[in-house]
Amino acid sequence: MVTRPPAASPEPDSPSRQKMQRVASAVLYAGLVLLALWIIRDFLPAVGWACVIAIALWPLLHKIEDHTWLRGRTTWIAAILTLAIALLVVLPVALGIGQASHEAHDLLEWFKGVQENGIAMPGIVQRLPFGAQQVTAWWQANLAQPLRESPAMKGLHGEAVMTFGRHFGARAVRGLMVFGFMLVTLFVIFQAGPRLSGALLKGAQRAFGENGAQLLDRMAAAVRGTVAGLVVVGIGEGALLGLAYEVAGVPHAALLGLVTAVAAMLPFCAPLVFCGSAFWLFAQGAVAWAIGLVVFGFIVVFIAEHFVRPVIIGNSTRLPFLLVLFGILGGAETFGLLGLFIGPALMTVLMVLWTDWVR
The missing domain is CATH 1.20.1440 (de novo design (two linked rop proteins))
Known part of the structure; x- marks a missing residue:
């Protein structure tokens, strides 16, 4: 009985072995990258926004860093730019909330009046070139009467409003979290400065x-x-x-x-x-x-x-x-x-x- 010699395995430094190692390394690296992205998936929007803002302001960052007085002060530059971005977002939102709070009292009084007396039909409706009779009839049937017992007002006190409030609160908290992590990421990117862009281009x-x-x-x-x-x-x-x-x-x-x-x-x-x-x-x-x-x-x-x-x-x-x-x-x-x-x-x-x- 003749036995065949075992097949020779590739030499450690043979081209086939090196090719297998490169393929295995690529698969391993891809798997690790996907795993890392899956772990930080909830923070990817913050990272994405930070990257967009950093890319848009990158030429400005270079001009600031080239200034004689600010050369080498990367931490201060990053802190000032990040604070400026935060203020550009926070100040308009604060202005809108402040204005809305001033109008809240008048809006609440109007809402109470609507519940008791309905909504008066504007005089302009009577002067419409066409459809004035139909609009008037619909307004009298749906809006001119006290709205306390209307289906729309009952719906405002139902479970739907509570559900909407919970969802809105959850989205607001999530938005604040994304905004906070975006500022932290943006500060780190600005602080890295040219070293980061050089590393990305080299890679x-x-x-x-x-x-x-x-x-x-x-x-x-x-x-x-x-x-x-x-x-x-x-x-x-x-x-x-x-x-x-x-x-x-x-x-x-x-x-x-x-x-x-x-x-x-x-x-x-x-x-x-x-x-x-x-x-x-x-x-x-x-x-x-x-x-x-x-x-x-x-x-x-x-x-x-x-x-x-x-x-x-x-x-x-x-x-x-x-x-x-x-x-x-x-x-x-x-x-x-x-x-x-x-x-x-x-x-x-x-x-x-x-x-x-x-x-």
């Missing part, structure tokens, strides 16, 4: 070559362009419409302008604010001012959304308008507010890959 070059480093630069440019396009254009829309509120006689024009600026940072959300203000003017009988506010608001939004914002974002990323729009809307639908900035960056990757493929 991208080692992993993907020179093209990987260039792609990382273009993704950062996409994020900066998106921040500029959303934030700067939103502030511009809020300023113009805030002036329009003041001219039209809408109360709390400055606060409404701030709300409009925040809403304008989200695509196509500003009309919700100025149309609501126009409806208030219409209910007060100022029909011409209401129509003028709506027309002016839509002109501002049309120019900002279709010309200014795509130019700012598209020029920094060299993306076509359609990809910019898809990136913003698709990113927001997939990742929430953070997706507004992630979407265009991913569209930039897609555009770079397509350009390299067709060369």
Whole structure:
């Protein structure tokens, strides 16, 4: 009986053994990275927001660090920039809460009066060019009577309101937690400074070559362009419409302008604010001012959304308008507010890959 000699195992330094080791190492590293991401999954939104803000402010950070008096004071620079970001978020929110607390008493009195007497029909309804009779009949049947026993008022005291309150409180606490961890992460990123950007570029070059480093630069440019396009254009829309509120006689024009600026940072959300203000003017009988506010608001939004914002974002990323729009809307639908900035960056990757493929 003839026995075959056992198959020789690969030598320790043979090419096949080295290839197996590289594959095993890649699988191990990928598994460890996925495990780490799963462990910190609740903190990923905070890290994402911190990265977006840091990328947007990175050129400013370099200019500050190059100043003679501030050279080498990375901790102080990081603390000041982080505090400035915190104040930019906290101060408008505090202003809105303070203004709402001043109006809470009047709103409560109005609510009690509605329960006892109903809502008086505005005189403008009688002067509508069409549909005045139908609107009057509906108003008399649903709103003009005391609303204490109406189904809507009963629903305000039901379990649904308690559930909404609990969910709102939980979301508020979670939002505060994300905001706090975002500030901590942002401080650490600013403190790391150029060392962090150098390490990221070096890692991208080692992993993907020179093209990987260039792609990382273009993704950062996409994020900066998106921040500029959303934030700067939103502030511009809020300023113009805030002036329009003041001219039209809408109360709390400055606060409404701030709300409009925040809403304008989200695509196509500003009309919700100025149309609501126009409806208030219409209910007060100022029909011409209401129509003028709506027309002016839509002109501002049309120019900002279709010309200014795509130019700012598209020029920094060299993306076509359609990809910019898809990136913003698709990113927001997939990742929430953070997706507004992630979407265009991913569209930039897609555009770079397509350009390299067709060369």
